[in-house]
Amino acid sequence: MPVEDSQFGLTAQPAFRGGALIRYQLNDHWSFRSGAYFSQKRHAYAQVDSGQINLFGQEDQIPGIENVDLSTYEYTNGSVSQYYVEMPLIAEFNWSTHHVFMGPYLSYQLFVRSRIEEISEAPALQVINLDAS
Amino acid sequence: MLLDPDGQLSAFLPEPYSYSFRESASKSGLNDWDAGFRLGGGITVDRLSFSTAYNFGLLSFRSDKASSAFQTYQYIQFSVAYAFGFGLKKD
Numbered sequence: 402m403p404v405e406d407s408q409f410g411l412t413a414q415p416a417f418r419g420g421a422l423i424r425y426q427l428n429d430h431w432s433f434r435s436g437a438y439f440s441q442k443r444h445a446y447a448q449v450d451s452g453q454i455n456l457f458g459q460e461d462q463i464p465g466i467e468n469v470d471l472s473t474y475e476y477t478n479g480s481v482s483q484y485y486v487e488m489p490l491i492a493e494f495n496w497s498t499h500h501v502f503m504g505p506y507l508s509y510q511l512f513v514r515s516r517i518e519e520i521s522e523a524p525a526l527q528v529i530n531l532d533a534s
Numbered sequence: 535m536l537l538d539p540d541g542q543l544s545a546f547l548p549e550p551y552s553y554s555f556r557e558s559a560s561k562s563g564l565n566d567w568d569a570g571f572r573l574g575g576g577i578t579v580d581r582l583s584f585s586t587a588y589n590f591g592l593l594s595f596r597s598d599k600a601s602s603a604f605q606t607y608q609y610i611q612f613s614v615a616y617a618f619g620f621g622l623k624k625d
Contacts (some may be wrong), residue, residue: 424617444607456543500583502573503572515557515558515559515560517556517557518553520550520551521549523551
């Protein structure tokens with residue numbers, strides 16, 4: 402399955418993550434955290450292709466054809482969810498009830514779920530009846 | 535007057551409207567690995583911790599780097615954690 406790159410992101414995609422960490426307290430303020438998460442990461446894409454209907458020279462026999470949109474449209478909407486096992490290594494600074502943290506993480510993809518929706522529309526053929534004029 | 539009495543013209547035309555939906559579990563085109571950097575902060579109330587972090591992905595989620603755009607996961611994460619307190623010394 403090709404992974405499209407048009408209009409990536411479509412802004413926010415909700416996802417979830419859960420796991421367990423172990424914290425090692427270095428002193429009153431500093432600690433390290435590491436462990437394993439099950440993490441979902443998602444991206445989405447949308448693509449529109451357009452074309453033109455070929456009526457093989459029959460256009461002139463359809464009254465009012467000049468006012469009809471003879472374009473065709475193909476809309477593709479997809480979303481890809483990647484599921485990872487994630488291992489962070491986080492340094493944390495604590496003071497009072499507050500904490501700030503930073504550090505790297507490494508993730509390995511376990512499995513993928515992709516959803517692809519395709520819609521094709523030919524507006525002209527929704528209003529023209531070729532069986533009778 | 536019939537434009538297409540025997541349906542031969544219609545056979546070459548697209549459907550007026552069609553819809554399809556499919557699902558896939560293929561990993562093709564996707565990178566197995568992701569790595570990045572996380573920066574955040576929060577508060578701790580008793581054993582509960584509430585945090586917000588920004589995750590800055592460094593690796594493209596696509597595996598075909600030559601023909602695809604380089605796009606990484608960049609996201610904000612809200613989390614709630616509970617500290618079980620294993621290994622804590624009792625006073």
